[in-house]
Amino acid sequence: MTPPDRHQHTPDEERRIRDAALDETLADTFPASDPLSSDPNPDDDTVLDTPDAGDDRSARQAVASRPADIPLLFARCWNSRDPDALASLFDEDAEFVNVTGLWWHDRAAIRKAHAYGLDRIFNTSTLSVTDTRVKTLDADVAVVHARMTLVGQTPVGEVRRPGTRTTMFSFVARRVGDSWSCASAQNTDVVPHMETNVVDEGGAFRSANYRDARVR
DSSP states (O other), X not given: OOOOOOOOOOHHHHHHHHHHHHHHHXXXXXXXXXXXXXOOOOSSSTTEEOOOTTOSOOSOEEXXXXXXXXXXXXXXXXXXXXXXXXXXXXXXXXXXXXXXOOEEOSHHHHHHHHHHHHHHTSTTOEEEEEEEEEEEEETTEEEEEEEEEEEOOOOBTTBSSOOOEXXXXXXXXXXXXXXXXXXXXXXXXXXXXXXXXXXXXXXXXXXXXTTTTEEX
């Protein structure tokens, strides 16, 4: 008998198959330690504390009652363009590394950087948290990873309609009294179907997939 004709994949189909296999491989390679956090943040503003009259604090404070609140509060402060409340999530001597490797060494620097960003780069943006995982190291220390989605970034140069970005945030949180504070944070852009980065001969920073020798 003549075997039935087998479908020959087009180059685009082959690429989609390879991309799906790569995504599955990467997901299996870097598993999360703890399950997703399913307990949502309160819908009201009780987690944003407004100082009483006579309180020497001049700005609203974001108060995290558990580690998983930190990325949710970060996004809420971002969307309300409130760098003071955002900075209050961090220790006074906290560290923060952004997606391009800019490194800020204390709460004041984190506040200044985000005040600029929320005014110039992300002034019409919306940040949302899609996944959160918490790894408890001991009773007073936890690592929080959060996948976030950013839309509405401010146009720049030839880019008139910036697209949606997905990032992976990591927060090192510690218990301070009845609340949690962030000692360190790092944000990383998610580049779909890519494995690493490479600098080309011209000095341009590009993403690379070594499985199919793809660079972009």
